[in-house]
Amino acid sequence: MNILKKRSWELPEREATPEAVFMNRRQILAGLAGAGALMGTGLGIRPAFAEEDPSAGLYPVKRNETFTLDRDVTPEEFTAKYNNFYEFGTHKQIWPAAQELKIRPWTVVLDGMIDNPQEIGIDDLLAKMPLEERLYRHRCVEAWSMAVPWSGFALAELVKLAGPQSGAKYLRFETFLDPSVASGQKQSWYPWPYVEGLTLEEATNELAFIATGVYGKPLAKQYGAPIRLVVPWKYGFKSIKSIVKISFTDERPVSFWEEIQSSEYGFWANVNPSVPHRRWPQSSERLLGTDERRNTLLYNGYEEQVAGLYKDLGNERLFM
Numbered sequence: 660m661n662i663l664k665k666r667s668w669e670l671p672e673r674e675a676t677p678e679a680v681f682m683n684r685r686q687i688l689a690g691l692a693g694a695g696a697l698m699g700t701g702l703g704i705r706p707a708f709a710e711e712d713p714s715a716g717l718y719p720v721k722r723n724e725t726f727t728l729d730r731d732v733t734p735e736e737f738t739a740k741y742n743n744f745y746e747f748g749t750h751k752q753i754w755p756a757a758q759e760l761k762i763r764p765w766t767v768v769l770d771g772m773i774d775n776p777q778e779i780g781i782d783d784l785l786a787k788m789p790l791e792e793r794l795y796r797h798r799c800v801e802a803w804s805m806a807v808p809w810s811g812f813a814l815a816e817l818v819k820l821a822g823p824q825s826g827a828k829y830l831r832f833e834t835f836l837d838p839s840v841a842s843g844q845k846q847s848w849y850p851w852p853y854v855e856g857l858t859l860e861e862a863t864n865e866l867a868f869i870a871t872g873v874y875g876k877p878l879a880k881q882y883g884a885p886i887r888l889v890v891p892w893k894y895g896f897k898s899i900k901s902i903v904k905i906s907f908t909d910e911r912p913v914s915f916w917e918e919i920q921s922s923e924y925g926f927w928a929n930v931n932p933s934v935p936h937r938r939w940p941q942s943s944e945r946l947l948g949t950d951e952r953r954n955t956l957l958y959n960g961y962e963e964q965v966a967g968l969y970k971d972l973g974n975e976r977l978f979m
């Protein structure tokens with residue numbers, strides 16, 4: 660069971676803390692971080708007086724040991740400072756810009772062909788869902804990879820909450836749209852907001868996960884706070900960040916990248932080392948934070964769990 664700690668807005672003493680105390684604490688933290696003793700707390704990412712994430716008390720959550728890795732977890736210092744989040748820029752160092760994102764209040768709309776349409780606040784959703792930690796590989800189509808301890812819940816649980824009707828075949832996910840915060844969204848040649856999709860069958864596969872935390876803490880903003888998709892057998896662009904809407908539909912959604920370049924990015928995007936992308940051979944991958952390269956595995960190593968989803972889809976472009 661998760662014991663809910665007090666939320667930050669219930670802690671007036673935090674606001675009342677004299678600046679000198681804060682400064683002193685920061686100096687101590689800086690010193691400790693230098694000694695390597697504070698993995699994950701500092702990282703220099705949080706602005707000095709940032710409000711703490713109100714879900715912080717929920718983490719860490721118990722690890723589900725079903726999901727194991729064939730490599731070390733990539734240290735947070737690398738995954739937190741090398742991100743794809745085009746809303747904040749097309750380069751990898753978007754983490755400072757992403758701190759502009761306001762993650763409370765935050766609601767997620769569930770709509771379309773479901774019995775329980777609703778707009779649910781992120782903290783109400785977190786309180787309803789069975790949180791767990793899973794170690795997953797992540798493979799970007801740009802041929803780099805990482806291994807990450809996500810916290811969150813099975814997407815199947817959210818599907819259950821929505822109650823899909825018999826005609827629903829697909830889930831369409833949408834990221835927030837706010838160019839005043841995300842300067843990348845001022846670039847009008849991109850089809851904002853970012854959209855992704857899954858079949859209902861994929862969404863209820865045991866691997867499909869919704870991440871609300873990582874490294875035993877709430878998701879930092881650059882990972883797609885406060886709620887993102889994680890589908891580790893597919894190329895990373897399918898794992899859409901900062902979700903505000905999930906629509907259940909009978910029409911296959913057209914994703915952000917598919918809209919931009921459908922000859923290079925398709926709906927399925929399952930990892931396959933023997934199907935090269937026009938710009939990146941997919942046979943091997945660079946492990947983020949190391950000098951190591953590894954051979955890429957079919958379905959990113961998750962063939963056993965997901966191959967069955969595609970057995971009758973031979974005519975589809977499953978690997979792009």
Ligand SMILES: Nc1nc2c(c(=O)[nH]1)N[C@H]1C(S)=C(S)[C@@H](COP(=O)(O)O)O[C@H]1N2
Nearest residue numbers: 742743744745799834853895896898899900
């Ligand atoms: N909304 C949104 N989601 C997104 C992206 C993005 O640009 N915008 N990039 C995708 C890509 S290409 C990858 S590899 C992963 C990167 O996740 P990470 O930055 O947490 O490692 O997020 C995916 N989700």
Ligand SMILES: [Mo]
Nearest residue numbers: 799800895896
């Ligand atoms: Mo990616």
